[in-house]
Amino acid sequence: MTMKLYGFWRSLATYRVRVALALKGLEAEQQYVNLLQGAQHGDDYKAVNPQSVVPALVIDDGSPLFQSLAIVEYLEETWPVPPLLPKDPLGRARVRGLSLIVACDGHPLIVPRIRNYLEREMHQDEAARNRWLQHWTLKALEALEAHLAKERETGRFCHGNAPTLADICLAGQVFAAGYFNAETTAMPTVMRIFDECMKIDAFDRAQPLKQPDAPKNPTH
Amino acid sequence: MTMKLYGFWRSLATYRVRVALALKGLEAEQQYVNLLQGAQHGDDYKAVNPQSVVPALVIDDGSPLFQSLAIVEYLEETWPVPPLLPKDPLGRARVRGLSLIVACDGHPLIVPRIRNYLEREMHQDEAARNRWLQHWTLKALEALEAHLAKERETGRFCHGNAPTLADICLAGQVFAAGYFNAETTAMPTVMRIFDECMKIDAFDRAQPLKQPDAPKNPTH
Numbered sequence: 144m145t146m147k148l149y150g151f152w153r154s155l156a157t158y159r160v161r162v163a164l165a166l167k168g169l170e171a172e173q174q175y176v177n178l179l180q181g182a183q184h185g186d187d188y189k190a191v192n193p194q195s196v197v198p199a200l201v202i203d204d205g206s207p208l209f210q211s212l213a214i215v216e217y218l219e220e221t222w223p224v225p226p227l228l229p230k231d232p233l234g235r236a237r238v239r240g241l242s243l244i245v246a247c248d249g250h251p252l253i254v255p256r257i258r259n260y261l262e263r264e265m266h267q268d269e270a271a272r273n274r275w276l277q278h279w280t281l282k283a284l285e286a287l288e289a290h291l292a293k294e295r296e297t298g299r300f301c302h303g304n305a306p307t308l309a310d311i312c313l314a315g316q317v318f319a320a321g322y323f324n325a326e327t328t329a330m331p332t333v334m335r336i337f338d339e340c341m342k343i344d345a346f347d348r349a350q351p352l353k354q355p356d357a358p359k360n361p362t363h
Numbered sequence: 364m365t366m367k368l369y370g371f372w373r374s375l376a377t378y379r380v381r382v383a384l385a386l387k388g389l390e391a392e393q394q395y396v397n398l399l400q401g402a403q404h405g406d407d408y409k410a411v412n413p414q415s416v417v418p419a420l421v422i423d424d425g426s427p428l429f430q431s432l433a434i435v436e437y438l439e440e441t442w443p444v445p446p447l448l449p450k451d452p453l454g455r456a457r458v459r460g461l462s463l464i465v466a467c468d469g470h471p472l473i474v475p476r477i478r479n480y481l482e483r484e485m486h487q488d489e490a491a492r493n494r495w496l497q498h499w500t501l502k503a504l505e506a507l508e509a510h511l512a513k514e515r516e517t518g519r520f521c522h523g524n525a526p527t528l529a530d531i532c533l534a535g536q537v538f539a540a541g542y543f544n545a546e547t548t549a550m551p552t553v554m555r556i557f558d559e560c561m562k563i564d565a566f567d568r569a570q571p572l573k574q575p576d577a578p579k580n581p582t583h
Contacts, residue, residue, distance in 0.1 A: 193509030194464060206453055210467065213459035220452040232440040233426055239433035244414060247430065247467045257472075264494070265487060274484070289413035 146171040147201040149191055151178045152354035153322075155250055155315035156211040157198040162311045163215045165345030167222045171200065175356040178255050196254075212246050215308055227308045238302050241290060241309035245316045249283025252276075253319055277325040283316055288330035297332065299339055306340060314340045318351060366391040369411055369419040371398045372574035373542075375470055375535035376431040377418040382531045383435045385565035387442045391420065395576040398475050416474075432466050435528055447528045458522050461510060461529035465536045469503025472496075473539055497545040503536055508550035517552065519559055526560060534560045538571060 148164070148171040150157030164171055176182045176197050183195040191207045192199040200208045200217075208214045219227050228235045251257070253276050261267040261275060291297045301309035317337040320327050327334055340346040351357060368384070368391040370377030384391055396402045396417050403415040411427045412419040420428045420437075428434045439447050448455045471477070473496050481487040481495060511517045521529035537557045540547050547554055560566040571577060 193513075194468070194506035196468065202453075208453075208456045208460065210460040210463035212467075213456045213463055216459055217452050217456040220455065232437050233422075233428075235440065236428045236433045236437040239436055240428065240430040243430035243433055243466070246463070247432075247471050248414070248416065251467050251471050252477075260495070260498070261485075264498075265481075265485060265491060267485060271485060275480070278480070278484075286414035293413075 146203060147174050148172070149174040149176050149188065149199040149201070150197045151176050152351050152357035154178060154197050155319055155351075156196075156246075158315045158318065158349055158351060159211045159246075159308075159311045160198045160200060160214050160218075161349035162314070162345050163218050163227060163308075165349055166225060166227065166306065166343075167218060169218070169222060173355070177356070212242060212308070215311070219308075225305070227306070227311070229302060229307065234296065234302060237294075237296060238307045238309045241287060241301055242312040244286045244290075245283050245312035248286070249279060249316050250319065252279040253323070273323060276319075276323040280316065280319045280323055280325045281327075284320060284325075284327065284330050284333050287313055287316070288333050291332040291336065300336055306343060306346070310336060310340050311346075313337060314346055366423060367394050367421040368392070369394040369396050369408065369421070370417045371396050372571050372577035374398060374417050375539055375571075376416075376466075378535045378538065378569055378571065379431045379466075379528075379531045380418045380420060380434050380438075381569035382534070382565050383438050383447060383528075385569055386445060386447065386526065386563075387438060389438070389442060393575070397576070432462060432528070435531070439528075445525070447526070447531070449522060449527065454516065454522060457514075457516060458527045458529045461507060461521055462532040464506045464510075465503050465532035468506070469499060469536050470539065472499040473543070493543060496543040500536065500539045500543055500545045501547075504540060504545075504547065504550050504553050507533055507536070508553050511552040511556065520556055526563060526566070530556060530560050531566075533557065534566055 148160060176188055178197065182188060183197060189195055191201065192209050194209065198211055198214065200214045202208060208217055215227065228238055258272055261272050291301060296302050298304045300306050301313060313333060314337055368380060396408055398417065402408060403417060409415055411421065412429050414429065418431055418434065420434045422428060428437055435447060448458055478492055481492050511521060516522050518524045520526050521533060533553060534557055
């Protein structure tokens with residue numbers, strides 16, 4: 144039995160797992176859960192992930208793993224090469240901290256369920272919703288920039304000269320900026336690292352618009 | 364030089380680090396950053412944590428660690444006893460996944476910066492803001508309940524019979540429900556585990572209202 148990755152082309156949490164799998168040379172059968180059509184709330188998917196969010200990775204013994212960073216940590220512990228975390232505890236704390244700036248304080252604020260709440264429960268028009276989406280997307284990128292621009296551990300990538308979990312999270316958050324037309328010129332270090340990431344095949348072929356379930360002519 | 368923990372009595376991300384330190388028998392000098400007065404935006408604190416959020420843990424060599432879960436993972440790697448994660452990768456993925464349900468999808472939606480944005484930028488009145496706070500607090504607790512009630516790994520605590528990082532995150536999220544008067548009777552497994560946690564001195568003395576910087580007669 145091969146692994147199955149439940150995800151959605153546009154989901155940036157799914158993107159993280161796609162990149163990690165690709166960097167480690169692992170294959171997973173893709174299962175598409177259309178978040179914009181509400182497929183995550185169906186009983187079939189809730190049996191896999193009762194939180195009704197993507198991604199979930201069902202591993203070869205049938206166990207469903209959930210939450211993208213927990214999945215990537217599992218992949219790292221099970222297939223350690225190439226490493227996505229440094230060896231030293233201080234370096235690991237920095238890479239995890241940078242990752243969590245995105246995964247906790249950036250990305251959860253811009254997902255469909257939040258956009259729906261702002262529209263339906265708080266009656267915010269599209270312009271107000273877009274200001275929210277741009278604001279929180281940029282706040283996370285600015286926090287990354289503040290760390291990356293001043294800290295000596297920053298190299299070609301977020302932490303030294305090989306990609307880590309932090310770069311995976313950074314790249315996803317830059318895609319979010321693209322989704323919402325958020326202006327990223329004030330974060331040159333982030334954008335330099337994003338460009339480095341996208342030179343790597345694993346980052347490039349995992350990107351949202353290159354997924355089989357992505358629309359041919361997307362409108363964000 | 365001893366460790367310094369920058370935090371705030373009411374911060375549930377700081378709570379996680381306080382519990383982890385206490386469970387491992389570690390001491391840290393408390394530094395109080397009053398989030399409600401905006402002290403996190405001062406230059407002094409931004410030199411420690413450029414994201415202007417708490418907690419930050421400055422370790423004995425002077426390095427500032429940031430993001431609560433990255434800090435707890437650092438403590439776990441550096442002082443492994445008692446363990447806050449299981450030994451097996453699958454168990455670690457489950458505990459991290461449960462933790463991230465709270466740390467990513469629950470807690471970041473209810474912090475002061477979000478409440479301020481809803482009030483000042485979206486002009487939501489107190490009743491609307493409270494509905495938001497209750498809604499997202501309960502969504503995370505419901506997701507925990509769905510996992511904990513059906514999965515055989517659940518024991519006296521979230522994962523077996525000793526507290527882990529998942530219990531630390533669960534306990535903090537139950538405090539959030541208390542802050543916002545959210546009704547938790549629909550999640551008996553979560554509340555049973557919360558009660559178990561609060562029998563442990565490390566969880567109890569770390570709680571928000573027992574901190575030296577907490578108000579004597581708090582109004583939430």
